[in-house]
Amino acid sequence: MPTSTVENYLKTIHSLADGKDTKHLVPVGxxxxxxxxxxxxxxxxxxxxxxxxxxxxxxxxxxxxxxxxRTAARKVLRRHRLIELFLVEVMKLDWSQVxxxxxxxxxxxSDRLIERIDEMLGRPDYDPHGDPIPDQNGVxxxxxxxxxxxxxxxxxxxxxxxxxxxxxxxWLQQRGMTPGARFDLxxxxxxxxxxxxxxxxxxxxxxxISLAECLWVAKKRGV
Amino acid sequence: MPTSTVENYLKTIHSLADGKDTKHLVPVGxxxxxxxxxxxxxxxxxxxxxxxxxxxxxxxxxxxxxxxxRTAARKVLRRHRLIELFLVEVMKLDWSQVxxxxxxxxxxxSDRLIERIDEMLGRPDYDPHGDPIPDQNGVxxxxxxxxxxxxxxxxxxxxxxxxxxxxxxxWLQQRGMTPGARFDLxxxxxxxxxxxxxxxxxxxxxxxISLAECLWVAKKRGV
DNA sequence: GTTCTGATTTTGATTAGTCAAAATCTTTTT
DNA sequence: AAAAAGATTTTGACTAATCAAAATCAGAAC
Numbered sequence: 001m002p003t004s005t006v007e008n009y010l011k012t013i014h015s016l017a018d019g020k021d022t023k024h025l026v027p028v029g030x031x032x033x034x035x036x037x038x039x040x041x042x043x044x045x046x047x048x049x050x051x052x053x054x055x056x057x058x059x060x061x062x063x064x065x066x067x068x069x070r071t072a073a074r075k076v077l078r079r080h081r082l083i084e085l086f087l088v089e090v091m092k093l094d095w096s097q098v099x100x101x102x103x104x105x106x107x108x109x110s111d112r113l114i115e116r117i118d119e120m121l122g123r124p125d126y127d128p129h130g131d132p133i134p135d136q137n138g139v140x141x142x143x144x145x146x147x148x149x150x151x152x153x154x155x156x157x158x159x160x161x162x163x164x165x166x167x168x169x170x171w172l173q174q175r176g177m178t179p180g181a182r183f184d185l186x187x188x189x190x191x192x193x194x195x196x197x198x199x200x201x202x203x204x205x206x207x208x209i210s211l212a213e214c215l216w217v218a219k220k221r222g223v
Numbered sequence: 224m225p226t227s228t229v230e231n232y233l234k235t236i237h238s239l240a241d242g243k244d245t246k247h248l249v250p251v252g253x254x255x256x257x258x259x260x261x262x263x264x265x266x267x268x269x270x271x272x273x274x275x276x277x278x279x280x281x282x283x284x285x286x287x288x289x290x291x292x293r294t295a296a297r298k299v300l301r302r303h304r305l306i307e308l309f310l311v312e313v314m315k316l317d318w319s320q321v322x323x324x325x326x327x328x329x330x331x332x333s334d335r336l337i338e339r340i341d342e343m344l345g346r347p348d349y350d351p352h353g354d355p356i357p358d359q360n361g362v363x364x365x366x367x368x369x370x371x372x373x374x375x376x377x378x379x380x381x382x383x384x385x386x387x388x389x390x391x392x393x394w395l396q397q398r399g400m401t402p403g404a405r406f407d408l409x410x411x412x413x414x415x416x417x418x419x420x421x422x423x424x425x426x427x428x429x430x431x432i433s434l435a436e437c438l439w440v441a442k443k444r445g446v
Numbered sequence: 447g448t449t450c451t452g453a454t455t456t457t458g459a460t461t462a463g464t465c466a467a468a469a470t471c472t473t474t475t476t
Numbered sequence: 477a478a479a480a481a482g483a484t485t486t487t488g489a490c491t492a493a494t495c496a497a498a499a500t501c502a503g504a505a506c
Contacts, residue, residue: 005493029453041494043455048492060454060501090313091339101333108331110324116314228463252483264464266485271462283471283484449506456499462492469486476479 002052004107007076008035009045010054013063014073025062074138079114080106081127081134086117088128095128095178096169130160130179130216144219148185148195148212157182160216168211176201177215225275227330230299231258232268233277236286237296248285297361302337303329304350304357309340311351318351318401319392353383353402353439367442371408371418371435380405383439391434399424400438 002010012034016026032042050057054069065073080102087098109117118124125141127133132140145159158181163169172178176199186204187196193209207215225233235257239249255265273280277292288296303325310321332340341347348364350356355363368382381404386392395401399422409427410419416432430438 003492027453028455037493038495039454040456040496044493087336091336091343093336093339097335101336104331104333105328108327110327112320113310113314113316113324116316120314226462250483251485260463261465262484263466263486267463447506449504451504452502454499454501457497459496460494464490466489467487469484471484472482474479474481476477 002054002072006045006049006052006054007072007107009042009049010069010073011076011080013055013065014070014077017065023064025058025064027062031063071138074134074140076106077131078134078136078138079109081131082114082117082121082124083109084127084129085121085124085133089121094170095173096166098128099164099169100166126160126179128179129162129164130158131162145216146219148207148215148217149188149190149209151185151217153185153188155182155184156217158215159218161214162216163211163214175199175203175205177205225277225295229268229272229275229277230295230330232265232272233292233296234299234303236278236288237293237300240288246287248281248287250285254286294361297357297363299329300354301357301359301361302332304354305337305340305344305347306332307350307352308344308347308356312344317393318396319389321351322387322392323389349383349402351402352385352387353381354385368439369442371430371438371440372411372413372432374408374440376408376411378405378407379440381438382441385437385439386434398422398426398428400428 009031012031013026016030016034017024028042028046029039031046032039035042046055046057046063049055049063049069053066054072055063055065057063083102083105084098087093087101088095093101125133132143134140143159158177158179160179161169161172161177177183182200184198185195186198189195190209195207195209195212196204197207198204232254235254236249239253239257240247251265251269252262254269255262258265269278269280269286272278272286272292276289277295278286278288280286306325306328307321310316310324311318316324348356355366357363366382381400381402383402384392384395384400400406405423407421408418409421412418413432418430418432418435419427420430421427
């Protein structure tokens, strides 16, 4: 069993490699930055992870997962995301708070409990933020999503929110902008980096580019 | 916040001091034995616990809680026991398995989640083993219980089981001997160390002294 | 083709927790 | 009262994870 520290490194590498192809190298410095640690700490850990067979480590170039590493990382993501959904659905915790809780609980829940949760929730494919939940084998449900800046103006539906800080999430929540919400993208000002939308409740809001990049909408078929 | 290691030491000291009066000294060796550690490790930790204000440590005599230590220990017990009840009532895990799970989860659940569980369960006083659940201030609900060996022959009701190994618990469970069960103590052979009972289902079973000491029944009023 | 810059790695130290085994103290036995 | 027995403490060493700061390397700039 990996320690919880190792699990956190695996999650970080997974998220930094997300979307990139298999041989993409994640810079060690990015790993350190993402975890709020010094670069030296990450370097030390990369050697351990290589020893343990989780990654291939090219000094001064970066790291990439082995098959085992990717699977191990996805097991952690599976736990994290099932726990988030459980906290919202069963424990009735607030959408904006569950990430923090799951961050700790993911290292403590046994496989038995995770299996029970998966069953209770009806083997869900997505968590409350719209993040895909890997199955027991680490296979992720696939979807064609685009971030708001790439979306054409007009009606669309929010599917995934890739932010975790409770303040931002609460701000979105108060405006009805949680996964599943329909809204109207009325204008895009790429130069100013501002996106204007009207929510289904009729409220007009402006969203900056950095937040807009975290809001994913379904890509229309045939586009 | 105490580390989970410290929390485990606190729980151990609490259970070894249970029943004894406030100035009773718990031998350091017992603490080590209970946790499956070497005596030297426990000695080292006792100094840390004293530094942290949790215990008074009399070298070669033993340790006893300060007020803060006792409260801290009971907070851990509260978490542990609420989690056990939650796992049985909400997650439908087996009575015999929940102790093991709670042993790990108790260090990971936030106060917010524990409060939510307490609320969901209707602020319960006892866990599935009949162990009292301390309130937020560390106050334990009191009851007058006696272990089976001290119980007179006749009808009685099982209230608490102070064992945690799943094998024994399953054995008891299969015979209907879980907290709340009524049964008949038909004979006590203190010399042989064997207690004969008949369960409410009419099954006759023999129980050895060491297990009998872990089975607690309500002390009749006026006796 | 040097030099500079920025990222990465190395080195040495630190903390929490642990063990094995030697040293020490206390209590019991004789 | 001395010796033996038993428990506890001390000592030295180890692991996992971390940081600060010095050393090193690779690519960009000149």
